[in-house]
Amino acid sequence: MNRMNETDVQTIEVALGERRYPVWIGRGLLGDGARWRARLRGRHALVVSNTTVAPLYLERLARGLEGLQWSSFLLEDGEAHKSFANVGRALEALALLGATRDACVIALGGGVVGDLAGFAAACWMRGIDFIQVPTTLLAMVDSSVGGKTGVNLPSGKNLVGAFHQPRAVVADIDTLATLPDREYRAGLAEVVKGAAIGDADFFAWLEAHADTLAARGSAAIVETIARKVRYKAGVVARDETEQGERALLNLGHTFGHALETAGRYTALLHGEAVAIGMLLAARLSERLDMSHADDTGRLLRLLERLGLPVAMPDGLEPEQLLALMRLDKKNTAGTLRLILWRGIGRAEIVAGVDEDAVLATLKEARARTS
Numbered sequence: 001m002n003r004m005n006e007t008d009v010q011t012i013e014v015a016l017g018e019r020r021y022p023v024w025i026g027r028g029l030l031g032d033g034a035r036w037r038a039r040l041r042g043r044h045a046l047v048v049s050n051t052t053v054a055p056l057y058l059e060r061l062a063r064g065l066e067g068l069q070w071s072s073f074l075l076e077d078g079e080a081h082k083s084f085a086n087v088g089r090a091l092e093a094l095a096l097l098g099a100t101r102d103a104c105v106i107a108l109g110g111g112v113v114g115d116l117a118g119f120a121a122a123c124w125m126r127g128i129d130f131i132q133v134p135t136t137l138l139a140m141v142d143s144s145v146g147g148k149t150g151v152n153l154p155s156g157k158n159l160v161g162a163f164h165q166p167r168a169v170v171a172d173i174d175t176l177a178t179l180p181d182r183e184y185r186a187g188l189a190e191v192v193k194g195a196a197i198g199d200a201d202f203f204a205w206l207e208a209h210a211d212t213l214a215a216r217g218s219a220a221i222v223e224t225i226a227r228k229v230r231y232k233a234g235v236v237a238r239d240e241t242e243q244g245e246r247a248l249l250n251l252g253h254t255f256g257h258a259l260e261t262a263g264r265y266t267a268l269l270h271g272e273a274v275a276i277g278m279l280l281a282a283r284l285s286e287r288l289d290m291s292h293a294d295d296t297g298r299l300l301r302l303l304e305r306l307g308l309p310v311a312m313p314d315g316l317e318p319e320q321l322l323a324l325m326r327l328d329k330k331n332t333a334g335t336l337r338l339i340l341w342r343g344i345g346r347a348e349i350v351a352g353v354d355e356d357a358v359l360a361t362l363k364e365a366r367a368r369t370s
C-alpha cells in the first residue's frame with residue numbers, strides 16, 4: 001500500500017447483533033466533524049483528554065464541535081491517573097455541563113483516557129453515548145475497540161469497569177506523528193498479541209515487516225492497524241462480554257497486569273508489561289508441555305526486533321506477583337485461569353493452572369535477569 005492521502009479512509013464495522021459501529025482509520029479525520037457528528041444525538045458533549053494530548057489536538061477536534069454545547073475535562077498524564085477518583089471528577093464535569101441523557105462523551109487520547117472516559121459515559125445517568133478518538137497506536141489497535149471501559153485500583157488493574165461500546169471510533173493516523181517512540185513500540189505489543197493468539201499469517205507478516213514497523217513506516221502502520229482492528233472486531237462480535245473466546249485477548253495480561261500493579265502503574269507501560277507477560281505465558285506453556293521452545297523463540301525475537309522489553313524488571317518478588325495474579329478477573333473458584341499458548345496463532349483458556357508452575361516460571365524469569 002502506498003502513502004495514504006486524506007481521502008483514503010478505511011472503515012471497519014464492529015457488529016454486535018443489531019448494534020454496529022464504525023472504526024474509521026485515515027488521515028485528517030480529527031477535523032472532519034461532519035463524519036462523526038452524525039453519530040451524536042444531543043447538544044451536549046464532554047471531551048475527556050489529558051494535559052499532553054489536549055494542547056496538541058483539542059483545537060483541531062473542536063472545529064468539528066461547532067454548534068454544540070461542550071466543555072473539556074483533562075486528566076493529568078499517566079496510567080496512575082486512570083483512577084476511580086478521576087471518574088468522579090469527569091462525572092462532575094458532566095453535571096457542570098448540564099449533560100442530559102442524549103449527551104456524549106468524546107475520548108481524545110490514548111487508552112488511559114479512553115478507558116476512563118468510556119466508564120464515565122457508562123455511569124452517567126446509567127449510560128450515555130461516547131466516541132473514541134484514539135491518538136496512540138495502542139489505542140487505535142486495541143483499547144478504542146470493543147467496549148471494555150474502566151479504571152485501576154491500587155490493588156489491581158482494571159478491577160472496576162463496565163462493557164460499554166462506543167458509537168464510533170475515529171482513528172486519525174496523523175496524530176501518531178507526535179507519539180513518542182516508546183509509546184509507539186508499546187502499541188506494537190498488542191499487535192503481536194493478536195497475531196500470536198489467532199493469526200499465524202499475520203504473525204509471519206509482522207516478522208517480514210518488523211524492520212519497517214520498527215522504523216515507523218507509515219504504509220505498514222496503516223495495514224497493521226487495519227489488520228489488528230479487523231481481528232479484534234471479529235472476536236468482539238462473537239463474544240462481546242467475554243463469556244468465552246474474548247478472554248483469549250488477555251494473553252500475557254495476567255502476568256502483565258501484575259507487573260503493572262507491582263510497579264504502581266509507573267514502572268512499565270501497559271504494552272511493555274504485555275510483551276513481558278506474553279513471554280512469561282509462553283514459558284509457562286512450555287513448562288506445562290503445551291507449546292514448543294521454537295515458538296517461544298520466534299515470539300521473543302519478534303518482540304526484540306520491535307524494540308520491546310522481554311525481561312522481568314528488577315526488584316519484583318515472584319510471590320508478590322503471584323498474589324496479584326490471584327485477583328485477576330478471569331479467575332474462578334479460587335484458582336488461576338490463564339490464557340496459555342499452543343504456539344504461533346493458537347491460544348487457549350486454561351482453568352485451575354498449577355500455582356507452583358506459575359511461581360517456578362516467575363522465579364526462572366527473575367534468575368535470567370539477575
Ligand SMILES: NC(=O)c1ccc[n+]([C@@H]2O[C@H](COP(=O)([O-])OP(=O)(O)OC[C@H]3O[C@@H](n4cnc5c(N)ncnc54)[C@H](O)[C@@H]3O)[C@@H](O)[C@H]2O)c1
Nearest residue numbers: 052110111112113135136138139142143148175178179270
Ligand atoms: N479497553 C481495552 O480494551 C484496552 C485495551 C488495551 C489497553 N487498555 C488500556 O489502555 C491503557 C494504555 O493505553 P496507551 O498505551 O494509549 O497509554 P496512554 O493513554 O497513557 O498514552 C500513552 C502516552 O502517550 C501520550 N499521547 C497520547 N497520544 C499522543 C499523541 N498523539 N502524541 C503525543 N503523545 C501522545 C499520552 O499522554 C501518554 O503519555 C492502559 O490503561 C490499558 O489498560 C485498554
Ligand SMILES: O=C(O)C(=O)C[C@@H](O)[C@H](O)[C@H](O)COP(=O)(O)O
Nearest residue numbers: 142146148157158246249250253329
Ligand atoms: O478487549 C479485550 O478483551 C482485551 O482483553 C484487550 C486487552 O488488551 C486490554 O488490556 C484490556 O483492557 C484488558 O482487559 P481486562 O479485562 O483484563 O481488564
Ligand SMILES: [Zn+2]
Nearest residue numbers: 190253270274
Ligand atoms: Zn492490553
